Amino acid sequence: MRNPAAALLSGAILALTGCGGSSGLMSSETDPTAVKLAEFPDRPYWGDLHLHTANSIDAFGVGARLMPEDALRFASGEKVTSSTGLAAQLDRPLDWLAVTDHAEGLGSTRSLAEAPTNSIRDPKMKRWHDLLNAGPVERLQGTFEILDGLNRNSLPAEFINDKVAAERTSRIWDAYLDTMERYNRPGKFTTLLGFEYTLMDGTRNLHRNVIFRDGKDKVSQVQPLSSVGQAIPDGVWDYMDAYEQTTGGKVLAIPHNSNLSNGLMFELTQPGGGPMSAAYARRRIAHEPLVEITQVKGDSEAHPYLSPNDEFAGYGVAGWELGDLVMTELKKPSHFEGEYVREALKRGLAIQARTGINPYKFGVVGSTDSHTGLSTADENNFFGKFGDTEPSAKRMLTPYPGTHTGRLSWQLLASGRAAVWARANTREEIFDAMMRKEVYGTTGPRMTVRVFGGWDFAPHDLKGDWVRAGYGRGVPMGGTLQPAPVGKRPSFMISAIKDPLGANLDRVQVVKGWIDKAGVTHEKVFDVAWSDKAKRRPINDKVPAVGDTVDIAKASYTNSIGAPELTAVWSDPEFDSQTRAFYYVRVLEIPTPNWVAFDAMRFNLKLPPDIIAKGQERAYTSAIWYDPSV
Numbered sequence: 001m002r003n004p005a006a007a008l009l010s011g012a013i014l015a016l017t018g019c020g021g022s023s024g025l026m027s028s029e030t031d032p033t034a035v036k037l038a039e040f041p042d043r044p045y046w047g048d049l050h051l052h053t054a055n056s057i058d059a060f061g062v063g064a065r066l067m068p069e070d071a072l073r074f075a076s077g078e079k080v081t082s083s084t085g086l087a088a089q090l091d092r093p094l095d096w097l098a099v100t101d102h103a104e105g106l107g108s109t110r111s112l113a114e115a116p117t118n119s120i121r122d123p124k125m126k127r128w129h130d131l132l133n134a135g136p137v138e139r140l141q142g143t144f145e146i147l148d149g150l151n152r153n154s155l156p157a158e159f160i161n162d163k164v165a166a167e168r169t170s171r172i173w174d175a176y177l178d179t180m181e182r183y184n185r186p187g188k189f190t191t192l193l194g195f196e197y198t199l200m201d202g203t204r205n206l207h208r209n210v211i212f213r214d215g216k217d218k219v220s221q222v223q224p225l226s227s228v229g230q231a232i233p234d235g236v237w238d239y240m241d242a243y244e245q246t247t248g249g250k251v252l253a254i255p256h257n258s259n260l261s262n263g264l265m266f267e268l269t270q271p272g273g274g275p276m277s278a279a280y281a282r283r284r285i286a287h288e289p290l291v292e293i294t295q296v297k298g299d300s301e302a303h304p305y306l307s308p309n310d311e312f313a314g315y316g317v318a319g320w321e322l323g324d325l326v327m328t329e330l331k332k333p334s335h336f337e338g339e340y341v342r343e344a345l346k347r348g349l350a351i352q353a354r355t356g357i358n359p360y361k362f363g364v365v366g367s368t369d370s371h372t373g374l375s376t377a378d379e380n381n382f383f384g385k386f387g388d389t390e391p392s393a394k395r396m397l398t399p400y401p402g403t404h405t406g407r408l409s410w411q412l413l414a415s416g417r418a419a420v421w422a423r424a425n426t427r428e429e430i431f432d433a434m435m436r437k438e439v440y441g442t443t444g445p446r447m448t449v450r451v452f453g454g455w456d457f458a459p460h461d462l463k464g465d466w467v468r469a470g471y472g473r474g475v476p477m478g479g480t481l482q483p484a485p486v487g488k489r490p491s492f493m494i495s496a497i498k499d500p501l502g503a504n505l506d507r508v509q510v511v512k513g514w515i516d517k518a519g520v521t522h523e524k525v526f527d528v529a530w531s532d533k534a535k536r537r538p539i540n541d542k543v544p545a546v547g548d549t550v551d552i553a554k555a556s557y558t559n560s561i562g563a564p565e566l567t568a569v570w571s572d573p574e575f576d577s578q579t580r581a582f583y584y585v586r587v588l589e590i591p592t593p594n595w596v597a598f599d600a601m602r603f604n605l606k607l608p609p610d611i612i613a614k615g616q617e618r619a620y621t622s623a624i625w626y627d628p629s630v
Helices: 004-009 057-061 068-075 108-114 123-132 136-151 163-183 234-247 278-287 333-338 341-355 427-435 459-463 466-473 595-603
Strands: 043-048 096-099 190-197 208-212 251-255 290-295 363-366 417-422 439-442 448-454 474-476 491-497 505-515 521-530 565-571 581-589 618-621 624-626
Touching: 043 190, 043 448, 057 108, 057 136, 068 096, 068 163, 108 123, 108 136, 108 163, 123 136, 163 190, 190 427, 208 234, 208 427, 234 251, 234 278, 251 427, 278 341, 290 341, 290 439, 333 341, 341 505, 341 521, 341 581, 363 618, 417 427, 448 466, 448 581, 448 618, 448 624, 459 466, 459 491, 459 565, 466 474, 466 491, 491 505, 491 521, 491 581, 505 565, 521 565
Parallel strands: 043 096, 096 190, 251 290, 290 363, 363 439
Antiparallel strands: 043 417, 190 208, 208 251, 363 417, 417 439, 439 618, 448 474, 448 491, 491 565, 505 521, 505 581, 581 618, 581 624
């Protein structure tokens, strides 16, 4: 059993031992045809689809000094020095990484801060230049003046839309593409090209990450698209269509932080009002096949207000359920329905019942949204959201950046990770797996989770070549089951294996959603496998808690409870062959300490009573749908 606290104390704080990566990673080797493809997707490839560096307008302004090359070196396993001077290294390298800096004002704060003072004539920009080069408080003030101007579309032209801004964006974009190409090594470490389209309706979060399948030869034909002046996603979809038509390439978009949209991310209507049309629903799902379900600014799976019968709903919502991105608009209970992924999956069924098209038939991933250049999602090695929340004795009670947000940095999550079931570690295979939604997200741990749905799976199938059986007689996560054979119920082969360096598993659950004949949507959570079944017999259809071995003072736990692996073949006991439904798997670990417990131990701090210092980390798979009309 790994004791994370002991592992940290054995060396310098956060200078974890690594197992891979070297400065020799750079390579011009980009030919994926040299990589042998497995017959079936053979393993989950781990990565991050959402990472910012000093090229992002806010990341630099709040202390980030690492560039895309630093981010790639770190993700591939190398030790780097963080923006605040700390040694940083992953205990295991990632398999792939997307660096997604904000398109809006790309590199603008860095360029302004580095510009000679006598070259700046605009008084406002001179003020920001001075603030960005002063202390942390002044730097933060300058950054949020700039971001406020960005939201109001009132920045000086050279920040966003004149020749100077265009030349800066082009120069930084080209350098970024060159760096990503140098670090792309098919079969060993993959870089995915992309950017963040930072769409806002006021301060309501509608951000998307745009991810390309292609390399520099095609992606260099476009520039990253700014969302300034836009409040609906149609503009980025137009951009994506034009890219594919012009280059023959492929691109997708991933919405994130739906929990901060104040109900706008997963609406029943379409922009301009009125019920969502079939054409609009079709366009949305064609461009956005995935959603980011968990990240540093909260978890967006489910909320207790929407799922009162689910005792595990509400993970990671503390602080983030209060309002929009910067608390300009406080949240109303009615907003939750348009913000959480489970409810969106149900809404998709309702829209499909009316239009024939499901706009929310998406898969799910986790990613970090770190603005430090460091893709960290492990509780014992968390480098925060911004430079001012890198490890220190003060960070957990630091106000979350913004004006009067009412949020503190202890509410940040060390989350998440994206797992992709692919045949090889290449851009093409990873992207294609995302398009078919054979992906899942975790809050950080690297559990191996797999699920197949079919009509005749039985327990003995798990003892044989069950993966071949799954693909041959069923569909993987992200797939759709055809109309049921007469008298059959869907059965699901499920396997969950703990993170080799992490905690044992508590339970495996299937979350079902459906729409009845009256057009009303429903949900139910089924416990399908759990540890220590002899002692944990269900009471009123609820499996008792697994127990708790967490020692907050030592930031430790033991694997004396839980199970290293859980499997099940489960059939829906309440199946109706005429009813549309979805099924996704949620896997829970046993309780473990979170990053604030590690900080308290490292810096000898006394935790205030309202701080959450432990929890049950988890994985969410993409759903399998049942559609009787297919």
